[in-house]
Amino acid sequence: DGGITQSPKYLFRKEGQNVTLSCEQNLNHDAMYWYRQDPGQGLRLIYYSQIVNDFQKGDIAEGYSVSREKKESFPLTVTSAQKNPTAFYLCASSIEARGRTEAFFGQGTRLTVV
Amino acid sequence: AQSVTQLGSHVSVSEGALVLLRCNYSSSVPPYLFWYVQYPNQGLQLLLKYTSAATLVKGINGFEAEFKKSETSFHLTKPSAHMSDAAEYFCAVSDYGGSQGNLIFGKGTKLSVKP
Secondary structure (H helix, E strand, C coil), rough: CCEEEEEECEEEEEEEECCCEEEEECCCCEHHHHHEEECCEEEEEEEEEEEECCEEECCCCCCCECCCCCCEEECEECCCCCCCCCCCEEEEECCCCCCCCCEEEEECCHHHHC | CCCCEEEEEEEECCCCEEEEEEEEECCCCCEEEEEEEECCCCCEEEEEEEECCCCEECCCCCEEEEEEEEHHHEEEECCCCCHHEEEEEEEEEEECCCCCCEEEEECCEEEEEEE
């Protein structure tokens, strides 16, 4: 079945450590996105990529980094510079960017800093 | 710039009652509009979308939404609520020429269904 796979589902990190969240899609979509979700704040865009080897910062990119070396993969690294990383992270993809098509979402990764 | 406002962060209805979740949008161009549902600790699932065809859009699980240009609204309705409808619902508008890459989401409305 086609879809988006995020792993792991739960992740614990010690303060000061970098951690990488995985996102893989087999939908052949060009565009991919990372969102952060906190209670009562909806979805906030961290980074998005419209094509391989290209990505743009979203509203809350500070303390995060991404890469897009393959069409299928868009990993997110939460660095030690992110002051409050505990959150639910959602990866999504769409056929193209610019809002003309719906986004498909993974099941999310819940990151907890301990 | 495009934006979405969802009126009411929490809505509570009784089982069998009408569900009405409100969404108003702002867009400088004809919008594409979407409703998503999220169950606890899961990703978002598309309920329905408006892409400038029929103004009344039917989605999954018995939900529908009506696009009203004059009111800049895209409210989500369901005639009879089920317990399984308890979830969080997000309205989204297409992001033409903006910085969001694709869709701009509202802050969500959490729906509770009482037995």
